[in-house]
Amino acid sequence: MNKSTLIIVGILLIFGMYGCSSYNGLVGKDQDVKGKWANVQTAYQRRSDLIPNLVNTVKGAADFEKSTLTAVIQARANATAVNLKADDLTPENIQKFQAAQDQLSGSLSRLLVSVEKYPDLKANQNFLELQSQLEGTENRIAVARNDFNASVQTYNASALSFPTVIFAKIFGFAEKGFFQASDSAQSAPAVKF
Secondary structure, eight states: OOHHHHHHHHHHHHHHHHHHHHHHHHHHHHHHHHHHHHHHHHHHHHHHHHHHHHHHHHHHHOOOOHHHHHHHHHHHHHHHHOOOOGGGOOHHHHHHHHHHHHHHHHHHHHHHHHHTTOHHHHHOHHHHHHHHHHHHHHHHHHHHHHHHHHHHHHHHHHHHSTTHHHHHHHHTOOOOOOOOOOGGGGSOOOOOO
16 A cells, blocks of 8 residues: 555544544433433422322312412423423423423412411421422422533533534534523512412
């Protein structure tokens, strides 16, 4: 072989090795994003699982507006109806998912404010435990969303950086969407007693 052929083969080998390394790096980061999204969904599922217990505890201990309970039950059904797979993490799909979760959050807030009118219920140990579990779940949701966004940031930075962006385009690694707060989250909720 002549010298120029060896140089071309060497360049192709280096390019191929870099391509493999870029591909493997993107696969790892993509899987991390998918895992973090699964954690977000797990946190929301935990909240969804706790809501029937909270509603039944409240229903059994207080006789207040049926519309509040109905709103919570309906919001939970709507929130669990929106299923977003890790492969569909576009900003639009994440926004639809968040809108359903926001509706549930608002209904839960109204339920908890309504409960303040019933001193017996506030003293009920089961209710206090459920309320604490919901608070902890909301914190878990916030942590899971933050972890997801950090993972998306790392993935996007890698997938959009040159020269990895070339291999990302070739192998179909598209930019992922971030989890963003809804417009209603920009103002503090009004709590009225």
